[in-house]
Amino acid sequence: MNKPSAHIFVIFGASGDLTKRKLIPAIYSLFVQNLLPDSFALLGVSRTNLDDEAFRHNMKTALSEFREIEDHTKEDEFLNKVYYQSVNTEDVNDYRTLKKRLQELRVKHEISGNAIYYLSTPPSLYGVIPKNLAAHKLNDESGGWKRLIIEKPFGYDLASAEKLKQEILDSWNENQIYRIDHYLGKETVQNLLVTRFSNGIFEPLWNRNFIDHVEVTSAESIGVEGRGGYYESSGALRDMVQNHLLQIVALVAMEPPTSLEADSIRNEILKVIQSFRPIKPEDVKSVAIRGQYIASKVKGEQLIGYREEKGVAQNSTTETFAALKFYIDNWRWGGIPFYIRTGKRLPTRVNEVVIHFKQTPHFLFKKNGSVNSHNQLVIRIQPDEGILLKFGMKIPGQGFDVQTVNMDFHYSDLSVGRIPSAYERLIYDSMKGDSTLFARTEEVMALWKFLTPILDAWKSEKDIPLFGYPSGSWGPEKTDDLIEGKMMTWRYPCKNLSDDGIYCEL
Numbered sequence: 056m057n058k059p060s061a062h063i064f065v066i067f068g069a070s071g072d073l074t075k076r077k078l079i080p081a082i083y084s085l086f087v088q089n090l091l092p093d094s095f096a097l098l099g100v101s102r103t104n105l106d107d108e109a110f111r112h113n114m115k116t117a118l119s120e121f122r123e124i125e126d127h128t129k130e131d132e133f134l135n136k137v138y139y140q141s142v143n144t145e146d147v148n149d150y151r152t153l154k155k156r157l158q159e160l161r162v163k164h165e166i167s168g169n170a171i172y173y174l175s176t177p178p179s180l181y182g183v184i185p186k187n188l189a190a191h192k193l194n195d196e197s198g199g200w201k202r203l204i205i206e207k208p209f210g211y212d213l214a215s216a217e218k219l220k221q222e223i224l225d226s227w228n229e230n231q232i233y234r235i236d237h238y239l240g241k242e243t244v245q246n247l248l249v250t251r252f253s254n255g256i257f258e259p260l261w262n263r264n265f266i267d268h269v270e271v272t273s274a275e276s277i278g279v280e281g282r283g284g285y286y287e288s289s290g291a292l293r294d295m296v297q298n299h300l301l302q303i304v305a306l307v308a309m310e311p312p313t314s315l316e317a318d319s320i321r322n323e324i325l326k327v328i329q330s331f332r333p334i335k336p337e338d339v340k341s342v343a344i345r346g347q348y349i350a351s352k353v354k355g356e357q358l359i360g361y362r363e364e365k366g367v368a369q370n371s372t373t374e375t376f377a378a379l380k381f382y383i384d385n386w387r388w389g390g391i392p393f394y395i396r397t398g399k400r401l402p403t404r405v406n407e408v409v410i411h412f413k414q415t416p417h418f419l420f421k422k423n424g425s426v427n428s429h430n431q432l433v434i435r436i437q438p439d440e441g442i443l444l445k446f447g448m449k450i451p452g453q454g455f456d457v458q459t460v461n462m463d464f465h466y467s468d469l470s471v472g473r474i475p476s477a478y479e480r481l482i483y484d485s486m487k488g489d490s491t492l493f494a495r496t497e498e499v500m501a502l503w504k505f506l507t508p509i510l511d512a513w514k515s516e517k518d519i520p521l522f523g524y525p526s527g528s529w530g531p532e533k534t535d536d537l538i539e540g541k542m543m544t545w546r547y548p549c550k551n552l553s554d555d556g557i558y559c560e561l
């Protein structure tokens with residue numbers, strides 16, 4: 056792998072959580088692997104009053120707490136390239152100080168005009184910072200490239216996303232913008248492309264003729280963990296479905312790209328998202344389920360309900376669980392249901408895609424008391440990354456009894472060492488100018504458009520239930536009714552419940 060060209064990496068929101076948990080550990084990890092340019096400087100920016108030394112000290116603590124790579128011998132060398140500038144990002148005049156500081160760093164580290172601005176701030180600043188940067192020509196590419204990395208959520212709904220898009224595109228070009236969806240940085244999510252398009256055996260089956268339905272699950276055992284304030288304005292649909300889950304669906308369902316060029320892949324992603332069948336407002340009640348976790352005892356421990364969380368209204372109707380059934384209206388997927396579900400305080404942390412294949416046309420072994428095998432290809436995104444194929448085998452002995460067995464591949468069996476974090480991969484790509492794994496404006500808009508009927512109905516139709524579900528359960532029982540077909544259910548990755556309750560290990 057070659058190094059990106061020299062640049063300054065500016066993090067807005069440098070005193071925030073993401074910077075210390077994810078960004079700095081990821082950039083340090085690139086440094087240790089010799090994947091940063093020789094001329095490089097990182098400038099942390101936020102409102103908090105700090106000097107370089109204090110910021111370096113904080114980042115050193117962060118590196119020991121949120122380590123991504125074993126080697127910590129290069130921390131001081133790395134931190135020598137790290138600086139801090141206090142800026143009131145809402146005040147356009149303050150960008151003069153920022154501009155001056157950037158200039159000093161350029162001279163000191165012999166860096167031309169290249170810069171990346173990473174917006175790890177509250178979303179309310181996603182429009183303001185690009186505008187203020189542009190007011191001081193800090194977006195000007197005549198002396199070197201300028202890139203803007205924007206965290207999610209990009210907007211709150213279609214209207215606000217459109218407005219934000221306009222605000223940014225007034226002074227920036229689309230090709231300067233890198234909208235981050237950290238799920239696209241996960242190895243196993245990228246592996247969806249490799250599994251599908253590097254093997255001759257899957258693609259011929261990957262369509263409505265052989266697949267019965269597709270299921271995507273993203274379960275978390277944790278609650279909102281002190282993020283109640285943010286989560287109140289979000290909910291599971293905005294927090295997980297609008298981005299991570301539907302991006303995964305897009306990779307599962309897209310047509311083969313003609314090349315690995317960013318545009319080639321992103322065109323296919325957009326095309327398939329645009330084929331999601333619009334949900335009619337009157338159907339929302341039957342195709343979308345929402346839930347909220349309630350106080351309950353798990354593994355002997357009393358856990359509070361969502362409404363008792365800090366920053367959450369006592370009568371909050373924000374969903375912490377969402378499940379959805381929808382169709383993709385195109386040649387490949389016509390009539391095949393896609394089911395997705397996500398929730399907090401579910402029994403375990405698991406992200407997986409399950410391709411449920413159709414059953415054989417004739418149940419040859421039924422008279423022996425065996426049910427035909429229900430073939431599933433389970434793509435485990437995390438944890439225990441890997442791929443599992445379930446198929447039927449004869450039970451040794453008399454007769455023709457069939458048993459479902461597993462062919463199970465674990466990523467950990469590959470002797471490649473550590474798997475880079477999603478942020479490490481995406482930050483490196485942005486430094487290289489590779490936007491393949493970043494969401495394009497039209498994609499984000501199409502996803503908001505698709506979810507609008509549900510967002511609207513959940514907001515205004517009081518008779519659509521918000522089901523309470525106990526922590527440690529798989530969400531509202533009603534979710535089971537979404538699945539079509541008597542023989543089919545959601546896959547429950549951990550059915551073996553512990554004696555004392557509902558929690559389980561994978």
Ligand code: BG6
Binds near residue numbers: 237275294295
């Ligand atoms: C974030 C959401 O985007 O993804 C969080 O805001 C969620 O609510 C997180 O917990 C899950 O990410 P991961 O990588 O831990 O699956």
